[in-house]
Amino acid sequence: MIDFAGWLxxxxxxxxxxxxxxxxxxxxxxxxxHMGELFxxxxxxxxxxxxxxxxxxxxxxxxxAQYSMVVAPDGGIIDDLIVYRVTxxxxxxxxxASNAKVVSDAxxxxxxxxxxxxxxxxxxxxxxxxxxxRSVEIVRPMxxxxxxxxxxxxxAEGTVAGIPALVARTGYTGEDGFEVFVDSAHxxxxxxxxxxxxxxxxxxxxxxxxxxxxxxxxxxxxYGNELDRSTNPFEANLGRVVxxxxxxxxxxxxxxxxxxxxxxxRRLVGLVxxxxxxxxxxxxxxxxxxxxxxxxxGTQSPTLGQAIGMAMVxxxxxxxxxxxxxxxxxxxxxxxxxxxPFYQRER
Numbered sequence: 001m002i003d004f005a006g007w008l009x010x011x012x013x014x015x016x017x018x019x020x021x022x023x024x025x026x027x028x029x030x031x032x033x034h035m036g037e038l039f040x041x042x043x044x045x046x047x048x049x050x051x052x053x054x055x056x057x058x059x060x061x062x063x064x065a066q067y068s069m070v071v072a073p074d075g076g077i078i079d080d081l082i083v084y085r086v087t088x089x090x091x092x093x094x095x096x097a098s099n100a101k102v103v104s105d106a107x108x109x110x111x112x113x114x115x116x117x118x119x120x121x122x123x124x125x126x127x128x129x130x131x132x133x134r135s136v137e138i139v140r141p142m143x144x145x146x147x148x149x150x151x152x153x154x155x156a157e158g159t160v161a162g163i164p165a166l167v168a169r170t171g172y173t174g175e176d177g178f179e180v181f182v183d184s185a186h187x188x189x190x191x192x193x194x195x196x197x198x199x200x201x202x203x204x205x206x207x208x209x210x211x212x213x214x215x216x217x218x219x220x221x222x223y224g225n226e227l228d229r230s231t232n233p234f235e236a237n238l239g240r241v242v243x244x245x246x247x248x249x250x251x252x253x254x255x256x257x258x259x260x261x262x263x264x265x266r267r268l269v270g271l272v273x274x275x276x277x278x279x280x281x282x283x284x285x286x287x288x289x290x291x292x293x294x295x296x297x298g299t300q301s302p303t304l305g306q307a308i309g310m311a312m313v314x315x316x317x318x319x320x321x322x323x324x325x326x327x328x329x330x331x332x333x334x335x336x337x338x339x340x341p342f343y344q345r346e347r
Contacts, residue, residue, distance in 0.1 A: 002208070004034065004097065004208065005034060005096075005097035005098040006034075006097070007033075007034040007097060009031075009034065009207070009208055010031075010205075010207040010208065011207050011208050011209045012207040012208075012209045012210070013204070013205045013206070013207055014204065016207070016209035016210045016213060016302075017302050018204070019204055019205075019206045019207060019209070019210035020210040020213050020214060020302045020303070021302060022132065022202065022203070022204035022206070023131050023132045023173055023175055023204075023206060023210065023214055024132070024133075024175065024214075024302075024303055025132070025133070025202075026132050026133065026134050026201055026202040026203065026204070027130055027131065027132035027133070027134045027135050027138055027177075027198050027201055027202070027203045027204075028130070028131055028132055028173075028203065028204050028205070028206035028210070029128060029129070029130050029191065029194055029195060029198070029203055029204070029205050029206060030128065030129040030130075030131065030205075030206050030211060031127075031128055031187075031191065031205075032127040032128065032129050032179065033125070033126040033127050033128070033184070033187060034097035035094055035095065035096065035097055035100070035122070035127050036093075036094065036095035036096070036097060036099070036100025036101075036103060036104065036120070036122040037092060037093075037094060037120075037121050037122050037125040037127070037181065038092070038093040038094075038095060038100075038103065038104055038107060038118060038119070038120050038121070038122070039086075039090065039091070039092055039093075039118070039119040039120075039121055040090070040091045040093060040107065040111065040116050040117070040118055040119075041089060041090040041091070041116065041117050041119065042089055042114075042115050042116035042117050043089060043115045043116070044114050044115040044116050045089050045090065045091055045114075045116040046058030046060075046085075046089075046091065047114070047248060048110070048111045048114035048115075048116045049083065049091055049093070049107075049111075050246060050247075050248035050250065051110060051114075051248045051249060051250050051251075052070060052106070052107055052110035052111065052250065052251065053068045053069065053070055053081070053083065053250065054068060054069045054070075054071055054233065054241060054242045054243065054250060054252065054256070055067075055068040055069075055083065055241060055242075055243055056243045056246040056248070057083050057085065057091055059246075060083070060085040061085065062085050062086075062087060062088055063085065063086075063154050063155055063156060064084075064085055064151075064153060064154050064155075065082055065083060065084040065085070065153040065154060065155055065168065065170060066082070066083050066153065067080070067081075067082060067153075067241055068080070068081045068082070068083045068093075068241065069081060069233055069238070069241060069242075070103055070106055070107070070251075071232070071233070071251065071252035071255075071256070072229060072251070072252060073251055073252055073255065074252070074255050075232040075233075075252045075255035075256045075259060076228070076229040076230055076231065076232060076252075077223075077227045077228060077229065077231055077232065077233065077236070078099065078102060078103065078106060078229065079095050079096055079099035079102065079103050079223060079227075080096070080221065080223055080227055080238075081093055081094060081095055081103070082094045082168075082170060084155045084166075084168060085155075086155060086157070086166065092155070092166070092181075093107070094127075095122075096223045098223065098224065099223065100120075100122050104118070104120045104122070110251060123184070124183065124184050125181055125182070125183065125184060126181070126182050126183070126184045126186065126187035126190065127179060127180070127181050127182075128179075128180050128182075128187075128190055128191055128194065129171055129172070129177060129178065129179045129180070130177050130178050130180070130194055130198070130203070131171045131172075131173040131175045131176075131177030131178075131206075131214075132173075132175050132176070132177060132203075133175065133176065133345075134198070134201040134202070134203075135175075135176055135177040135178060136176065137201060138194070138197050138198040138201050138203060139160065139167075139178055139194075139197075141197070142160055142161050142193065142194070142197050143158055143159060143160045143161075143165075143167060144158045144159050145157075145158035145159075145160075145167045147169075147178075150167065150169045151169060152169050152170075152176075153169065153170060154168070154169050155167065155168040155169075155170075160180055160182075160190060160193070160194075161189070161190060161193035161194070161197070163182050163186045163189060163190055163193070164182065164183070165180050165181060165182045165190070166180070166181040166182075167179075167180055167181075168180075168181070172211065172214070172215050172218075172220055173211075173214040173215060173218060174214060174215070174217060174218025174219075174220070174341065174343055174344065174345055175214075175345055176345070180194075212297075212299070213299050213301070213302060216297050216298075216299055216301075216308065216309075216310070216342070217301055217302075217303055217304070217308070217341065217342050217343035218341050218342075218343055218344075219270060219310070219340030219341030219342060219343075220341075221236055221238075221268070221310075222297060225281055225296045225297045225310075226268055226296045226297065226310055226312075231312070232255070232256065232259055232264070233256070234256070234259045234260065234263075234264050235264045235266055235267055235268065235312065236268045237267065237268050237340070239259075239260065242256050242260070244256065244257055244260060263315070264315060265314065265315055266293060266312050266313060266314055266315060266318075267312070267313065267314075267315050267318040268296070268310060268311070268312055268340075269310065269311055269312075269313055269317075269318050269320075269337045269338075269340075270308065270309075270310055270337065270338045270339060270340040270341075270342060271285075271295070271298075271308065271309045271310065271311050271324070271326065271335040271336065271337060271338065272306060272307070272308055272335065272336050272338050272342075273306065273307035273308070273309070273326065273333060273334070273335050274323070274333075274334040274335060274336050275333035275334040275335075276333065277307065277326070277328040277331070277333040278298055278299065278300055278307045278309075278328070279295040279298030279307065279308075279309035279311070279326045279328070279333075279335065280295060280298050280309075280328075281295060281296060281297055281298065282294060282295060283295040283298070283326050283327055283328060284326070284327040285311050285313055285317075285324050285325070285326055285327075285335070286324060286325040286326075286327060286332060287313075287314070287316075287317050287322075287324055287325075292313045292314050292317045292324055293311050293312045293313030293314060293317070294311060294312060295309050295310070295311045295326060296309075296310045296311055296312055297309055297310045298310070301342060301343075303343050304342060304343065308342050309326070309335070310340070311324075311326075313337075317337065318337065319337065320337050320338055320339045321336065321337065322336070322337040323335070323336055323337075324336075324337065
């Protein structure tokens, strides 16, 4: 157990490799109650969020979700988010635990004067995620939500194990699965019910270690590693998320319009180590005698059986197939730039 953004979180239960494989092959259960849950409700809730975020929440159909970001005036990423349109005038914004207070404060400021109410329910909402190829068969008998009709990046209200819940078909592993939001009073109850319901299918509890290896294989960024205030969405290959053509002006728009016009000098890439060694966060990346950038995340991939990583490198070095070197404890080890993600499930 370690401190994680002010929460006590498990790094592992049975072991990172075992937990990783459980999610890829069967199902795993994650306690994500440390995440921030911010509800925005009112006649102008959608328009208010469109002015606060880089995406266009009013364009969402009821029951759908979008990956989004809140950025600073200079375009730097304050946090990456998921925005759900729960009803016509009610949205749920899910923020990273380390940034929940910052995002809440930013939304409060940016929604000032807008006909909408911000309700920060982070401390009264529990969130668990069930991920893996057997997730549907585990959850189906326990819920009244139509799982067949619940598309990827969609959300529905219903019950799970008799507990009122919001059920979203989202996740951070590259596998199919669900994120289940309940009142915090039901946190232990929903966890126990899903563990019991998934016992025959081989469900396993999953800690932070396997969560990191799973998301890295899936090429998903982690705030504080791939994303931060010094990085803009285009550098992180997430320019598609920024809706510069939407009607609403938003904080950071001018800066991001300049980036979209002028391009970027560095870019996030995938790396596969071609020599022996594991790239770790902060390790220097070289192109000959020129410093090309730095590793943002790295691990030994349990699924692929090779060392992988992500790095922020000069744009000239970002083309797939480019050979670079990662400096590991004073030694340079060959690495190849590859397209992300490293792993993609069969659909």
